[in-house]
Amino acid sequence: MQNSRRPVDVKKTAILVLVIxxxxxxxxxxxxxxxxxxxxxxxxxxxxxxxxLLAAAVVxxxxxxxxxxxxxxxxxxxxxxxxxxxxxxLVNHNNTLRAQRHDFMSHLxxxxxxxxxxxxxxxxxxxxxxxxxxxxxxxxxxxxxxPVNALLQVKLAACEKAGVSAELEIHSRWDQxxxxxxxxxxxxxxxxxxxxxxxxxxxxxxxKRLWIRLTEDLHSYRFEVGDNGPMIPPELQxxxxxxxxxxxxxxxxxxxxxxxxxxxxxxxxxxxxSEPGETVFAGSVPRGQAPQAGMEKEA
Numbered sequence: 001m002q003n004s005r006r007p008v009d010v011k012k013t014a015i016l017v018l019v020i021x022x023x024x025x026x027x028x029x030x031x032x033x034x035x036x037x038x039x040x041x042x043x044x045x046x047x048x049x050x051x052x053l054l055a056a057a058v059v060x061x062x063x064x065x066x067x068x069x070x071x072x073x074x075x076x077x078x079x080x081x082x083x084x085x086x087x088x089x090l091v092n093h094n095n096t097l098r099a100q101r102h103d104f105m106s107h108l109x110x111x112x113x114x115x116x117x118x119x120x121x122x123x124x125x126x127x128x129x130x131x132x133x134x135x136x137x138x139x140x141x142x143x144x145x146x147p148v149n150a151l152l153q154v155k156l157a158a159c160e161k162a163g164v165s166a167e168l169e170i171h172s173r174w175d176q177x178x179x180x181x182x183x184x185x186x187x188x189x190x191x192x193x194x195x196x197x198x199x200x201x202x203x204x205x206x207x208k209r210l211w212i213r214l215t216e217d218l219h220s221y222r223f224e225v226g227d228n229g230p231m232i233p234p235e236l237q238x239x240x241x242x243x244x245x246x247x248x249x250x251x252x253x254x255x256x257x258x259x260x261x262x263x264x265x266x267x268x269x270x271x272x273x274s275e276p277g278e279t280v281f282a283g284s285v286p287r288g289q290a291p292q293a294g295m296e297k298e299a
Contacts, residue, residue: 020062027055078258085189086147086182092154142170143214147181148188152212155192164199164208172216178266178288187262187270188212190255191225191281198229198279220268220287226280237272259283 107130114123143149152168159166177184192212199208213224232240239245241260263270263283270283 020058020065023058024062027058082186082258083182086185090147090150092157142173144173144175145177145181145184147185148174151185151189155189155212158192158196159210162196162200162208163204164196164210167209167211169211169213169215172214172221174214174216174221176287177221178268178285179262183262183266184285187259187283188223188225190259194255194281195225195227195229195279199227201230216287218287220284222282222284224280224282226278228277229279231276232272232274232279237274240272241270 107126111123111126114120114126156166156168174184192210195210199210202208207228209228211224211226213222215222215224236245241256243254243257245256260270263285266285268283268285270281272279272281274280
């Protein structure tokens, strides 16, 4: 299901707003002039009613255009903010890859030195030690969406830095997402960040777990982000996706509302279940033709 909203032509919209508002000014000036020059005729008769009706029509149409353009402007601003967040994630991903390349070169030099000194057993143990880290880096490169891959890479690094044990399961390539990759990044990023915030309340010695699962069935792509952080109160679970509702001590409560709205636009949905020791946000989007604009190449 493709997004039915047409792109906003800023130049055309600006001209239309200028024309309608100019007509409003002219029409009101004519009414005032006629009211001054022909007070009796304007107070009764067909001419007066016609002029008033025309003025009202112009004013109403102008108000409709202004409201519509205000909504379009708001939507464009939201998209710009979302794109900015995606760019930040990609920059973080690039920095992560550069750091990993540096680490890889260091590991390669160590292994080369051990082999050169014929310390084969030690070289084998060293390779086994770093294999897990290398495998963790490569495991995220499995979906057909490069932005999603980049985001998962960054978030796994953030989990490691925060001392959170992260589990990633990808059982689908997600190659026919009904939305742009950066929009799905916005969804996953908000959910993962919320889980990390919840786990931040744990004491340093406590076991922190976070898991991400990407799957599919015959009709939809499914995702799940869960953690073993504090339980969300039942009364809050019912309102968690409404604007202004948040589980954080400091926050505006817009993240989960944006997630729900983004999924709703493409026919998707999201739910939350929370009990002591386990909170899971599970969502889905319908399978279908990928968006034509900015269609992503397979990774």
